[in-house]
Every structure is written in structure tokens, then in C-alpha cells.
Amino acid sequence: MPFYHSLGKIPHKRHTVFRKLDGNLYAEELVSTEGFSSMYSLVYHCHPPTLVKELGEPYSVEPKIAREKHLKHTSLLGFNIQPEDDYLQSRKPVLVNSDLHISLASPRKSMTDYFYKNSQADEVVFIHEGSGTLKTGFGNIPFEYGDYLIIPRGTIYQLHFNGENNRLFIVESFSPIRTPKRYRNQFGQLMEHSPYCERDIKRPQDLETHDEYGDFKVLIKKQGLIYPYVYGTHPFDFIGWDGLHYPWALSIHDFEPITGRLHQPPPVHQTFEGHNFVICSFVPRKYDYHPQAIPAPYNHSNVDSDEVLYYVDGDFMSRKNVVRGQITLHPGGIPHGPHPGAVEKSIGKEKTEELAVMIDPFRPLMLTEDAIRIEDPNYYKSWAE
Numbered sequence: 542m543p544f545y546h547s548l549g550k551i552p553h554k555r556h557t558v559f560r561k562l563d564g565n566l567y568a569e570e571l572v573s574t575e576g577f578s579s580m581y582s583l584v585y586h587c588h589p590p591t592l593v594k595e596l597g598e599p600y601s602v603e604p605k606i607a608r609e610k611h612l613k614h615t616s617l618l619g620f621n622i623q624p625e626d627d628y629l630q631s632r633k634p635v636l637v638n639s640d641l642h643i644s645l646a647s648p649r650k651s652m653t654d655y656f657y658k659n660s661q662a663d664e665v666v667f668i669h670e671g672s673g674t675l676k677t678g679f680g681n682i683p684f685e686y687g688d689y690l691i692i693p694r695g696t697i698y699q700l701h702f703n704g705e706n707n708r709l710f711i712v713e714s715f716s717p718i719r720t721p722k723r724y725r726n727q728f729g730q731l732m733e734h735s736p737y738c739e740r741d742i743k744r745p746q747d748l749e750t751h752d753e754y755g756d757f758k759v760l761i762k763k764q765g766l767i768y769p770y771v772y773g774t775h776p777f778d779f780i781g782w783d784g785l786h787y788p789w790a791l792s793i794h795d796f797e798p799i800t801g802r803l804h805q806p807p808p809v810h811q812t813f814e815g816h817n818f819v820i821c822s823f824v825p826r827k828y829d830y831h832p833q834a835i836p837a838p839y840n841h842s843n844v845d846s847d848e849v850l851y852y853v854d855g856d857f858m859s860r861k862n863v864v865r866g867q868i869t870l871h872p873g874g875i876p877h878g879p880h881p882g883a884v885e886k887s888i889g890k891e892k893t894e895e896l897a898v899m900i901d902p903f904r905p906l907m908l909t910e911d912a913i914r915i916e917d918p919n920y921y922k923s924w925a926e
Contacts, residue, residue: 544729544739548680548748549781555583572695572786574717582784584678587752588774594756597769602762604634604642608908612874616920617912619645619851619866620708626650628700629657629760629767632711635912636849636870638904640817642713643849645866645911649707652699655758656776659694662713662762665813665820666690666700667793667898669853669866671707675700678779679787680745687793687853687896688743689812691718693786697759697776708866710851710898716816736797736812743790751775793853793896798826803834810899821899825855827892837887840878846901847872855895861923869920870906880923 552559559567568589573581584590617635624647625631631648642662651673672685675692676699684690692698694717724735731738753775761768791812799809810821828836848871857863861880871877879887908916 545783545785546744546787547781547783548745549585549750549779551583551585551781551783559585561587567780572784574693574786579717580785582679582782582786584782585780586774587750587778587780588754590774590776592773593770594773595771597771599766599768601765602629602767603765604637604907605910606637606907607910607913610905611908612872614872614875614877614921614923615870615908615912616917617868617870618864618915618917619710619868620864621915622647622911624649624705624707628652632709633911634909635868635915636906637909638902638906640715640902640904641815641900643868643900643906644711644713645868646709646711647707648700648702648709649705651701653701655760656697656699658697658759658761659692659713660761660763661694662715663694663718663815664690664692665712665714665718666692667710667712667851669708669710671702671704671709673700673702673707675788675790676749676777677745677788678777679782680748682743682745682788682790684790685792689791689793690788691790691813692788693717696788698788712820712900714815714818718813718815718820721811721814721819736799736809737791737795741791741795743792745787745789748779748781749777750780751777753778793822793824793898796822796824798824800827801829802831803829804836804838805829807899807901817904818900818902821901823850823895823897823899825892825894825896828887828890835884835888836890836893837879837884840876842876843871843873845873846903847906848877849900849902849906851898851900853896853898855893855897857893857895857897870908872905877924 568586570584622645628648632646634644636643668688675682759770812822813820852867
């Protein structure tokens with residue numbers, strides 16, 4: 542996130558002597574992205590972050606591709622993903638390409654006996670159902686329905702849930718997740734026309750320093766494998782840190798929609814961006830106010846991108862038979878648009894209560910075996926009804 546934040550105790554100058562009360566040095570660590578040329582934070586540990594006691598055999602979590610090439614409008618019934626106790630085991634990748642992986646998860650239990658680190662992808666965890674706390678060495682972030690949790694690559698974390706009914710929509714990005722460039726000025730500040738601002742950002746709070754020795758299991762993901770590590774000190778032993786590389790959150794309910802006299806194109810809904818894809822938020826808003834406006838989206842051809850829409854809540858006037866947790870994939874190369882009757886029905890409507898997350902990837906998505914298991918095979922016929 543492009544603005545400075547700090548928690549805990551840090552020395553006056555970087556790379557200088559910083560001692561504990563017993564006279565021993567704290568261990569300084571630079572957590573940097575894109576070498577030393579992009580965002581970074583300086584972290585001060587009670588112990589060096591390198592004390593590995595054991596290393597287990599890696600195992601694969603690589604998505605199993607079922608449909609590599611396809612040209613069919615597709616619908617996945619996301620809530621048909623069955624709940625599982627374990628967070629990592631519950632994550633089911635459904636749509637993937639070389640830029641991002643999209644997964645669904647329904648974990649019942651908190652991560653209490655291990656920690657997790659994605660070492661090569663930023664993660665966007667959208668909370669569809671459930672609440673709890675994202676715990677990291679940088680501090681804690683409480684989360685609830687509608688929150689996007691942005692977890693930068695290399696961040697060791699745990700998710701602690703308040704209950705067993707949790708539904709998550711997860712994007713793994715192999716490039717940094719950032720706020721859209723057109724929303725920021727040359728200094729990185731979100732500008733007046735941005736649909737959200739720094740006041741809406743939830744940053745880490747309540748830094749908890751765990752100065753502990755023991756056996757701490759950290760599952761590290763890299764290149765489709767999970768590497769089981771056992772460290773000799775607690776991963777959350779931060780005494781303090783500062784910088785621009787840290788987890789943060791934004792509620793979809795704090796996204797302020799941009800409206801106009803005539804139908805606004807999807808880029809006005811953009812919330813985040815990665816390399817070769819964007820993430821957008823569709824939120825309750827007033828419809829177009831030109832006296833002859835047609836609020837329903839027009840038919841459009843995705844020439845250079847696929848379109849993914851994850852339905853969260855509300856009534857979608859452009860689609861029939863939409864259910865919560867449904868994913869639609871409209872691949873580039875064929876047009877799509879409102880279902881029959883939706884255009885006429887939308888005329889004269891004043892507002893919508895829809896809530897959805899949209900992803901436009903600029904490389905084709907592949908369907909996994911987990912996706913095929915929850916596919917509605919007849920969705921592509923729905924325009925002919």
C-alpha cells in the first residue's frame with residue numbers, strides 16, 4: 542500500500558544498533574519487493590528469522606487443469622464447494638492462468654496449529670461470509686463480511702474465525718496488488734475522484750510481540766508446492782516495524798460508486814490492479830438519470846479479456862436465476878449481455894442493491910477439476926430462454 546505506516550518500537554536510524562533490555566541486539570530484516578526498487582518495510586525481530594529446525598517433504602497443491610482451452614459462457618455454483626475444517630485444504634482453485642489463480646474456500650476452523658506464507662503471490666481474500674482476525678507479525682486486522690484482505694507475498698499469517706460458517710473468494714496474484722494508478726497523484730496519495738481514500742484503509746493494529754522459543758510450523762507455498770518448515774522461534778516476534786509493505790484491508794461497503802446520466806463502463810468500478818488483470822466492485826448505487834437512459838448493461842464483446850463476476854448479494858437486473866456465491870465466466874472472443882427481458886425491465890428503475898466482485902484478466906482463464914464439479918452445464922443456453 543503506497544503510504545507509510547509504523548507500529549511498535551524502532552530505532553531512530555535504519556541499520557543502527559538496537560538492543561533489548563538484556564543487551565542483546567534485535568534482528569533487523571528488510572522485507573522488499575521487486576528487488577530493492579519497490580515497496581519495502583524494515584522489521585525488527587526478537588530473534589533472527591532464520592532459525593529453521595526441520596524441513597519436511599514438499600507436496601503439490603498445483604491446480605489440476607480440466608479445460609485448458611474453451612469458448613463457452615460458464616457458470617460455477619460457488620456455494621457447492623463443501624466446507625472443510627482446515628483453511629488450506631478448503632481452498633479450491635477454480636479459474637487460473639499465469640497471472641492469477643481464483644479460488645473458493647469454506648474453512649470451518651481457525652489456523653491455530655500452523656502458520657502460512659505465500660512466497661510468490663499477493664493474496665486478496667474477500668470475506669463473503671464470516672468474521673474474525675487476520676493475524677501477522679505486522680499486527681492484527683479484524684475482518685467481517687465484505688472485507689478485502691490484501692496480504693502481500695512473503696507475509697506469514699493466520700486467519701482466526703469467530704465461527705464455523707465462512708465463505709471466502711480468493712485471488713492469488715503473481716504480481717503486486719496495487720491501487721489503480723489513475724486514482725493516485727505523483728506522491729501516491731489517493732485523489733479526490735478516487736472511489737475510496739486512505740480513511741477507508743484498515744491497517745494493522747494491536748502489535749503482539751511473541752518472544753517465544755519452540756516448534757512453530759510454517760507452511761510456505763512456492764511454485765505450486767507447499768514446503769513444511771519448523772522454526773525455532775515464533776514468526777510473530779516483531780518488536781516493531783515501519784514501511785510501505787504490510788497487509789491491509791478495504792471493505793467493499795466503503796467503495797463509493799461513480800454514476801452518470803448514462804450507463805457507466807466497468808472501469809468506473811475498478812478497485813485494485815495487478816499485472817494483466819483488474820479487480821472491480823459492484824455496489825448499491827443510483828441508476829443513470831438521463832430521462833431516456835437504459836440502466837441495463839449493453840451487449841459487449843470481450844475481445845482482449847475474459848470477464849469473471851462473483852455474485853455476493855442483491856438483485857442483479859441483468860441476469861436471471863442468480864444465486865449467492867455464483868461465478869460467471871464470459872470468455873474473450875464471444876459477446877455477452879443482459880438476459881432476455883432484462884433491458885426492458887430495467888427502464889425507469891432508480892437504483893440497484895447488487896453487490897459483486899468482478900475480475901477482468903487479459904490472458905485466458907483455464908478451468909480446473911474443482912470448477913467442473915460445480916459447473917452449471919446449461920448456463921450458456923440461458924440467453925435463448
